[in-house]
Amino acid sequence: MSAILGQIGQIFLVVALAPLITGWVRLVKSRLQGRIGASPLQPYRDIYRLLQKEAVVAHSASWVFRTAPYVTFAAVWLAAAVIPTFTTNLFLAPAADLIALVALLGVARFWTALAGMDVGTAFGGLGASREMMIASLAEPAMLMVSFSLSLISGTTSPAQIIAFILGGGVGIEVSMGLSLAALIMVAIAENGRIPIDNPATHLELTMVHEAMVLEYSGRHLALMEGAGMVRLTLFMALIGGIFAPWGIAVPGANAVGVVVGLAAFLAKCFVLATGLAVFETMIAKMRVFRYAAFLGGALLLGLLATVFLYVSEAV
Amino acid sequence: MMGNVTLLEFLSAGQPVVDHRPFPRFRLDGRAWRAMIEQMAAAEWSVMALWGEPDEVHVALRDEETGDIAVASHPCPEHRFHSLARARPSAIRLERAVHDLWGLAPLGAEDRRPWLDHGRWPQRHPLAAHPLPPAEQPHVYDFLAAEGHGLHQIPVGPVHAGIIEPGHFRFHAQGETVVRLEERLGYVHKGVAGLLAGKTIDQAARIVGRISGDATVSYALAFARAVEAATGCEVPPRAHWLRALMAELERIANHIFDMGAICNDAAFAIMLSHMGVLRERILRANDTMFGHRLLMDCVRPGGIVRDLGPEGLHLLPLLLRTLRKDFNRAVTLYNETPSLLDRTTGTGIVTASLAHRFGAGGVVGRASGRAHDCRRSPGYPPYDDLDMAVIEALDGDVNARVEVRIAEVRASLLLISQMLADLPKGPVSVALPQVAGEGMAVAESFRGEVVVWVRIGEGGVVERCHAHDPSWFQWPLLEAAIEGNIVADFPLCNKSFNCSYSGHDQ
Numbered sequence: 001m002s003a004i005l006g007q008i009g010q011i012f013l014v015v016a017l018a019p020l021i022t023g024w025v026r027l028v029k030s031r032l033q034g035r036i037g038a039s040p041l042q043p044y045r046d047i048y049r050l051l052q053k054e055a056v057v058a059h060s061a062s063w064v065f066r067t068a069p070y071v072t073f074a075a076v077w078l079a080a081a082v083i084p085t086f087t088t089n090l091f092l093a094p095a096a097d098l099i100a101l102v103a104l105l106g107v108a109r110f111w112t113a114l115a116g117m118d119v120g121t122a123f124g125g126l127g128a129s130r131e132m133m134i135a136s137l138a139e140p141a142m143l144m145v146s147f148s149l150s151l152i153s154g155t156t157s158p159a160q161i162i163a164f165i166l167g168g169g170v171g172i173e174v175s176m177g178l179s180l181a182a183l184i185m186v187a188i189a190e191n192g193r194i195p196i197d198n199p200a201t202h203l204e205l206t207m208v209h210e211a212m213v214l215e216y217s218g219r220h221l222a223l224m225e226g227a228g229m230v231r232l233t234l235f236m237a238l239i240g241g242i243f244a245p246w247g248i249a250v251p252g253a254n255a256v257g258v259v260v261g262l263a264a265f266l267a268k269c270f271v272l273a274t275g276l277a278v279f280e281t282m283i284a285k286m287r288v289f290r291y292a293a294f295l296g297g298a299l300l301l302g303l304l305a306t307v308f309l310y311v312s313e314a315v
Numbered sequence: 316m317m318g319n320v321t322l323l324e325f326l327s328a329g330q331p332v333v334d335h336r337p338f339p340r341f342r343l344d345g346r347a348w349r350a351m352i353e354q355m356a357a358a359e360w361s362v363m364a365l366w367g368e369p370d371e372v373h374v375a376l377r378d379e380e381t382g383d384i385a386v387a388s389h390p391c392p393e394h395r396f397h398s399l400a401r402a403r404p405s406a407i408r409l410e411r412a413v414h415d416l417w418g419l420a421p422l423g424a425e426d427r428r429p430w431l432d433h434g435r436w437p438q439r440h441p442l443a444a445h446p447l448p449p450a451e452q453p454h455v456y457d458f459l460a461a462e463g464h465g466l467h468q469i470p471v472g473p474v475h476a477g478i479i480e481p482g483h484f485r486f487h488a489q490g491e492t493v494v495r496l497e498e499r500l501g502y503v504h505k506g507v508a509g510l511l512a513g514k515t516i517d518q519a520a521r522i523v524g525r526i527s528g529d530a531t532v533s534y535a536l537a538f539a540r541a542v543e544a545a546t547g548c549e550v551p552p553r554a555h556w557l558r559a560l561m562a563e564l565e566r567i568a569n570h571i572f573d574m575g576a577i578c579n580d581a582a583f584a585i586m587l588s589h590m591g592v593l594r595e596r597i598l599r600a601n602d603t604m605f606g607h608r609l610l611m612d613c614v615r616p617g618g619i620v621r622d623l624g625p626e627g628l629h630l631l632p633l634l635l636r637t638l639r640k641d642f643n644r645a646v647t648l649y650n651e652t653p654s655l656l657d658r659t660t661g662t663g664i665v666t667a668s669l670a671h672r673f674g675a676g677g678v679v680g681r682a683s684g685r686a687h688d689c690r691r692s693p694g695y696p697p698y699d700d701l702d703m704a705v706i707e708a709l710d711g712d713v714n715a716r717v718e719v720r721i722a723e724v725r726a727s728l729l730l731i732s733q734m735l736a737d738l739p740k741g742p743v744s745v746a747l748p749q750v751a752g753e754g755m756a757v758a759e760s761f762r763g764e765v766v767v768w769v770r771i772g773e774g775g776v777v778e779r780c781h782a783h784d785p786s787w788f789q790w791p792l793l794e795a796a797i798e799g800n801i802v803a804d805f806p807l808c809n810k811s812f813n814c815s816y817s818g819h820d821q
Contacts, residue, residue: 033588122469126802129490195654198582202477203806205469206580284655285582288491288803 003251007081007091014080014237017266018229019043021236021273026200028277043229047222055218058119068115069216069223072108076227079104080234084241086261087249088159097156098146101238102139105190108227109135116212123204127211130288134196134208137295138189144302145179145186149242151309152176158238162245174312178305180243185298187235191228193276195286196294199228206285233269240268322360322378325351326385335753336544337694338375340386348389348397355402361674362399363757364766364783365409366508367417369444372396374406375755375766375783377674382692386755386768391419394443398424405673405788416508418443429454431501431820442509461487461495469802473502480816484805491801496794500820507821511780516542516747519777520615523767526782527818528609532558532565533760534782534818535614537767541780542616545754545771548747552739554618555696560734561601561610561619562758563727568597569761570678570720570727571642573813577717578649580806581658589645593638600634603627618744631735639728646721659714663796663808666711675788677763679812682719683711690759701733713811749775762786762815784818 023040030037057066082096090096113131116124150156152175153164170176189196192209201207204214213224241248247264249257286294329341343351354360359379366373373388389396398421399406410421411430418440432439434454439447466489473481481502487495507526511519523538524531536558543550575590598608604627605613606620613620649655665675670683680687686707690698706722708715755768763785772778793812797805 029584033585034592035588122467122471125467126469194582200584201582202475203580204471204476205805206582206803281585282652283583284578284652284658286654287658288801290657 003089003091003093006087006089006249010085010087010090011077011081013085013262014230014233015077015226017269018080018226018233019047021233021269022229024270025232025273025277025280028274029200029281032277032281043225047226050217050222050225051219053218055216055220057220058121058215060118060120061215062118064111065115065118065215066220068111068118069220069227071111072115073223073227073230075104075108075111076230076234079108080230080237082158083234083237084159084162084248085237086265087253087258088162089249089251089253090159093157093159096158098149098158099143099156101158102142102146105231106135106139108231112209112212112224112227115216116214119215121215123207123211123214126205127208127214130208131212133288134189134291134295137292137299138186141182141295141298141302142186142190144299144306145182148175148179148302148305148309151306158241162241162248163250165242166245166248166250175305175308176243178301178308180239182298182301182305183235183239183243185294185301187239189291189295189298191232191235194280195283196291198285236269236272237265240265240272244268320354320358321381321383322358322376322385323381323383325354325358326387329387332388332753334545334751335386335755336547338384338386338755340373340388340753340755342388342390345389345397348387351387352397352399352402355399362403362405362409362788363674363764364768364781364787365399365406365413366768366781366783367413367419367442368779369417369442370394372413372417372419373768373781374399375768384755384757394418395420395422397422400424400426403672403674405791408791409787414440416440416442418447428457431504433501436504441506456499458485458497458499459495463489463494465489466494473499482816486802486805488802491803493797493800493802493805496797496805498790498794500790500816503817503820505817505821508779508781511777514777516616516771516775516777519769519780521612523780523782524611524614526821527784527815528611529569530565530760530762530765530815530818531609531611532561532614533758533765534767535612536562537756537758537765538769538780538782539614539616540756540758541754541767541769542747542771543754544756545752545769546616546748546750546775547752548617548745550618551742551745552697553622553741554743556734556738557619557623557743558614559697559701560623560731561605561613562760563731563734564597564601565610566761567638567724567727568594568601570724571645573761573810574645574649574717574720576813577659577713577807577810578655580810581655583652583655586645586648586655589641589648593641593645596634596637600627600630603630615744617747618742620744622743623738628735631731635728635731642724642728649717649721656714658804658807659717659811660712662713662804663800663811664711665792665796667709669792669795670711673788673792675763675792676759676785677761677789678716678719678723679789679792680763681706682708682715684709688759689757689764692757695757695759697734700737701730703730713807716811747775760785762813762818763789765818782818782821784815784821786814786816786819789814790819 023043027037027040082092113128116128153161197208249261326341329343332340360376363375371390375386377384415432434450469486471484473483483499485497524535571590572594575587578586602608665683667684670680670685686705688705708719751773753770758765766783769780770778
């Protein structure tokens with residue numbers, strides 16, 4: 001399969017699959033709480049419904065507010081398009097690296113926060129300030145993880161890291177374990193999951209991400225929600241791809257390889273999504289001022305992962 | 316007149332009002348009223364309720380040392396009375412409401428802003444002898460200011476994202492830290508006092524039972540006992556016991572659901588699911604035993620509507636066993652989830668001195684060391700014959716309020732077991748004598764004490780009735796509890812109080 005075909009498949013796969021993963025997380029959480037829960041297909045219906053609706057825009061909103069959903073969605077989508085999901089044979093793979101990924105997610109967050117403040121409501125500002133606090137803590141941790149991964153594999157391109165790991169370049173390494181833990185913590189923060197943020201809350205005062213998008217409606221809201229779902233898929237692809245790369249299709253794979261790659265990706269997503277739901281059920285949300293401790297922990301783990309590389313080399 | 320004078324000694328200087336039962340009522344002239352306010356600064360008398368009539372203002376007081384309750388009435392034909400607010404801050408909002416409703420102005424009160432009246436009523440002072448025409452435009456409410464570098468306001472409500480009652484909260488925050496919270500309530504004012512005047516006792520009982528729907532048994536109980544006191548009606552013992560049974564079932568159902576809701580606000584949704592299931596079991600049992608899931612209109616003046624049949628006697632022990640088992644599991648889950656305890660411990664502290672100054676009852680008071688439960692006071696059948704302790708905690712934080720609820724659920728389960736063992740036999744209601752009189756009663760709801768005062772006229776018609784919700788003395792404490800906490804912890808604090816909007820605004 002050519003890199004271009006793989007890339008096109010990837011672009012549509014992440015968007016097509018994202019609502020299902022979110023729906024699955026919600027379903028598992030409902031079941032764990034003893035509720036029947038909505039079908040995992042419900043997010044597709046929600047997005048369809050929102051797209052049919054009129055987008056109401058506040059009088060005080062500027063062009064930033066109207067533009068932000070498109071920029072946010074585009075940035076997240078682009079980021080998700082370059083992270084290998086079912087194949088590493090991607091046309092854009094050479095251009096993509098983990099630093100660029102952090103930057104793209106930063107762009108999305110920057111615009112969402114701007115939009116949150118643009119309308120001038122108290123909640124938007126509150127959410128934006130919290131989001132920026134989380135970002136200032138999560139981004140260094142994410143970069144630290146990128147550094148240790150690139151030090152191990154000698155590249156910052158996710159596709160090449162995966163190829164390196166698949167090639168048996170890494171054994172069981174302490175640094176990999178630490179990076180995994182750090183990445184999971186960053187992923188929880190980036191996606192606004194419990195214990196950092198509660199995506200299902202109705203309490204305006206406790207919201208982070210939801211507070212910023214509180215004023216959105218119709219297609220704007222659909223894009224914002226969609227961006228959130230794609231972001232969750234992106235992190236699952238990243239974690240599943242780098243730390244459990246098995247089954248992913250490599251360049252030169254035949255049709256069977258691609259199908260296996262797809263199945264492996266689906267399986268990884270559902271394992272991770274189920275794990276997320278179980279974790280979220282078992283834990284309460286933390287105080288706002290504890291974010292620093294949580295994400296500081298992630299940063300520290302990332303740092304340790306890097307340090308251990310040098311230590312083990314020296315030994 | 317200073318020194319250790321008791322409430323009854325002090326008030327007996329006034330003119331006693333005949334036919335006010337079971338607590339005495341005294342009419343005080345202007346001088347005696349002012350002397351009472353002076354005395355309150357030194358004495359341990361707490362305000363239980365404060366309400367008006369077109370030309371008179373009443374305050375129900377409890378002597379915390381002797382436990383005596385009495386009503387002081389002050390005729391004010393000039394529609395002015397001296398404010399109690401300096402001696403008792405808990406009276407501030409009550410006096411503002413008295414001014415809004417009856418047009419009686421508190422003299423010397425610092426806070427003259429309207430409280431329940433938002434300038435949207437069809438007339439001003441609707442309960443006064445001569446109501447005034449409506450305000451030309453809705454009031455612009457003057458929120459208390461907070462000034463300083465980097466302070467910002469967060470207005471929340473009255474319409475919220477969740478399906479809860481309406482109330483406005485104005486936060487002044489510095490970053491995430493709350494500098495000041497001010498509440499604005501009154502959005503669900505229903506004119507209950509006006510509605511009740513002139514109704515038959517049965518009609519009034521239905522209305523009072525709906526003032527705050529989650530505490531319907533307690534309201535109905537307080538009203539029934541006030542009417543029975545006014546008319547001198549003796550209720551058969553079995554009715555007392557079954558009323559208490561209903562009150563305890565209501566308490567358990569509300570406490571466990573509150574506990575679930577508190578945890579849900581810390582994003583620990585599974586507790587709400589567990590508690591929702593438990594509450595549903597109680598509601599279904601209520602329906603089977605007494606014919607209404609929330610026990611609405613099951614208590615009425617003269618007794619109760621429906622006796623507990625053999626079916627109920629069979630069902631209750633089973634219900635108790637399930638509740639005990641599942642509730643213990645939920646408590647274990649609460650105590651073994653450190654992320655949850657981290658949220659509840661040390662959050663939203665109400666100091667003991669504040670709880671005492673405001674005379675806050677219920678879970679809020681008892682979690683801050685004010686161990687008052689009117690079920691323990693004399694003349695509250697059948698608790699005189701039952702073994703119960705008043706639960707108390709000292710920390711005053713959200714966790715303490717959860718712990719008090721847990722202990723109270725367990726205590727209530729024990730009470731129900733005792734009631735089942737010793738339930739007296741006999742009729743469950745008597746006919747109400749058609750006589751005039753005044754009565755007052757107190758009932759301990761899951762929130763605290765509900766006070767109902769009623770005047771029955773000739774022919775069994777309710778001339779006037781006032782129902783006081785315990786939330787009046789808890790809402791102001793919420794403002795104090797959140798100070799210095801972070802904005803995001805407000806829902807948690809608020810839920811741990813769970814004050815009634817409807818009961819307060821009535």
